[in-house]
Amino acid sequence: MMLLIEYLEEAAVFLHEKKAKIRKLERQFHNVYDGDLKKEMSSTWREIGKKRGEVIDQLLLNLEEFRALHKYFPELLQVIVEDEDVGKVVSKKIWLLDFKSVPPQEASLKLDQLMEWRNQIKDARESLRGWVGKVNSRSMTVKYPVLRGFINQDMIKADALEAIKHAEKVVLKEGWLLLISDSLIKIPIAKFMAKINQFRYEESVAKAQLVRVTGKGTIAETAAQRKLEEVSRKKNRYERILRQILLANPEYLKKIKQKKNWLSREKSGGAEKFAQEITPHSLKERVWLDEMKKKLDG
Structure with missing residues (x-):
């Protein structure tokens, strides 16, 4: 069976080729309007979208191997993450590497905390509606503690909203990590x-x-x-x-x-x-490590 890293490498090549094709078609289309070129571009974008969905599916089906890559070969995984095409897709599921089981009582308390943080983020965004001038970091973080670490200095409204958006993404990922645990799934x-x-x-x-x-x-x-x-x-x-x-x-x-x-x-x-129809791929770690060693040595 193909190693996950091999699949990701092949997916990267596929996406590189399709993106290069898109750039070529766009140059041609810019010079000469042609309905067939437009159709071909649309078709190629659909191929790219399909492959991106397939990559996500393979990461989830091979989640044990994905985590093993992170554990034993972090530098190799980082090369994939930094790829301009497939890396963007892989990065969307990197947060799953932080998954850990949470006891029921702890999960319940943490869920309440995350819901409070989400309410703070919502209120913080609303408070900036119609805001004029710089946003005071101290007053924002005192009123909305969830923003500590995201708003560290006075900033213009646009930057503050971007910081709030970033905080929201972090909280959402923490929320999903909690919700997929045995206690809350x-x-x-x-x-x-x-x-x-x-x-x-x-x-x-x-x-x-x-x-x-x-x-x-x-x-x-x-x-x-x-x-x-x-x-x-x-x-x-x-x-x-x-x-x-x-x-x-x-x-x-x-x-x-x-x-x-x-x-x-x-x-x-x-x-x-x-x-019933969903079967994740199991990983025999020792066999997998041998296969990875052969790949890296070969």
Whole structure:
């Protein structure tokens, strides 16, 4: 099986080639307007988007190997992270390397704290609405302690808003690290499973409507088709999110798949049924280290 680092290297080459193609097409399009060139650019961008999604999927499927790379070969992983194309995608999931199990009571207290921080960030942003002049760092950090370390000096409004945005990203990542822990992961699972069930129902209704109007006029058919596509997109989006949540905690995923009632469709819950098709790749560390050594020596 291909090593994750090999896959990422190949993905980097693919993205480099496609970005080079885009630049070439843009130069040609700048000189001569051509509808075919525009279509080719759109097609190439779709290929790039598809590959980026595939990279994220592979990182999650191979999360154990991703963490092992960080543990044993941090310099090698850093080379990938610094790549101008694939590195931007990998960087989006680097925060998963900080994941650790949290006891239930500690998780509950931490969640309350994070919710308070999010409220502070929201209030801080609102307080700058219509603000004129420099923002005083001391007054902001006293009123909103979550901004300590982000607003360290007086700054103009635009810079203060950017600092608040950065603080929000950090808090969101901490929140997700907490929510995917065994203690709290059922919260996002239940939330997104409910969304999936909602849009599955709406999708079945939309399909039935399309069948009813087929052959009864182009306008009605087009409207029904668009409705079905819209609902399907939303359903697929929430399915991707739930899939990523489950893959972000492979040990929890393995646990729910190993339940005794797993094969009983009547007893299994919606999330368990959903998880049936998701299989993270296990890592045999010693074998993997040998393969990595061969790659680096060869």
